Amino acid sequence: MQELLNAVVELMEDEALALTKEYMEKGKSANEVFDVYKAALAEIGARFEKKEYFVPELILSGELIKAGSEIIKPYLTTGENSSGKPKLGKALIATVEGDIHDIGKNIAGMMMDIAGLEVMDLGVDVATDKIVNEAISWQPDIIGLSGLLTLAYDPMKMVVEGLKKEGLRDKIKVIIGGGQTDEHVRKYVGADIFATDAMVNVTFAQQVLGGR
Ligand code: B12
Numbered sequence: 001m002q003e004l005l006n007a008v009v010e011l012m013e014d015e016a017l018a019l020t021k022e023y024m025e026k027g028k029s030a031n032e033v034f035d036v037y038k039a040a041l042a043e044i045g046a047r048f049e050k051k052e053y054f055v056p057e058l059i060l061s062g063e064l065i066k067a068g069s070e071i072i073k074p075y076l077t078t079g080e081n082s083s084g085k086p087k088l089g090k091a092l093i094a095t096v097e098g099d100i101h102d103i104g105k106n107i108a109g110m111m112m113d114i115a116g117l118e119v120m121d122l123g124v125d126v127a128t129d130k131i132v133n134e135a136i137s138w139q140p141d142i143i144g145l146s147g148l149l150t151l152a153y154d155p156m157k158m159v160v161e162g163l164k165k166e167g168l169r170d171k172i173k174v175i176i177g178g179g180q181t182d183e184h185v186r187k188y189v190g191a192d193i194f195a196t197d198a199m200v201n202v203t204f205a206q207q208v209l210g211g212r
Helices: 002-009 013-025 030-049 055-080 103-114 128-138 150-165 183-189 198-209
Strands: 089-095 117-121 142-146 173-177 193-195
Touching: 002 013, 002 030, 002 055, 013 030, 013 055, 030 055, 055 103, 089 103, 089 128, 089 198, 103 117, 103 142, 103 173, 103 198, 128 142, 128 150, 142 150, 142 198, 150 173, 150 183, 173 183, 173 198, 183 193, 193 198
Parallel strands: 089 117, 089 142, 142 173, 173 193
Antiparallel strands: none
8 A cells, every 4th residue: 555655645646546447446445545536635735835846746636546546435335335226416526616626525525425415516617696696506415515625605695595595594504614723613604514535425324314
């Protein structure tokens, strides 16, 4: 696994993807392989902060984790969600207006998919109105809003206000996610929970929707 960690951190895409494929085919745990990607991203983030990596490296890392996830995902799905059971519920996810970070959102969406939720991903830099309008027409049980910039908190708050205005707030759980979110931000936004880890979302969804 150390070899994979190094390949991802050093952004050697071909090598990293070949190793991922090899590990999955040899039956390594998909969760463990995915944890290596998360650890590598933490290191990439640290290098960015130390000014050893710059924006191009970050963009490459985003592409690399997307490609890696595509290899890992079928293995996670086969193990845990192949029973043809009805979906647990519906989750709408988006990175809010002004913010284009999507690595965390994509991981969160993938985890929800695996956990049995039907996921609609609206993408990045999504306008408040679009999120609220989709909530009206698609009627999700959960809305997951991702944002890594401090600037993302106001758009998140506006989505919650928009849901209130449409009389939907009581029907939909709102989760905010992103490495910088905390209880203080959750209160400010008016969300139900915050998640700095994609699994929080899954546990929460299972708690609120599992009993139906
Ligand atoms: C990669 C990265 C980028 C990439 C993004 C590529 C992509 N496709 O996403 C690029 C290069 C594009 C980028 C751009 C910018 N970035 Co940037 N970026 C990062 C970096 C290094 C890592 C983020 C990341 O992907 N982490 C890995 C993922 C897995 O972690 P995560 O997002 O936290 O997600 C996990 C949880 O939070 C949670 N989660 C996340 N979302 C959700 C959603 C739901 C529903 C749930 C349940 C859970 C959940 O689950 C995930 C998995 O466990 C961070 C620094 C850092 N260490 O976080 C800076 C950082 C976020 N960026 C920052 C900045 C300033 C920028 C730019 C403004 C830089 C610039 N001057 O242009 C632009 C912003 C452009 C914009 N309008 O959005 C700052 C933000 C500061 C702030 N407080 O506002 C940071 C903190 C770096 C820093 N210390 O300065 N960035």
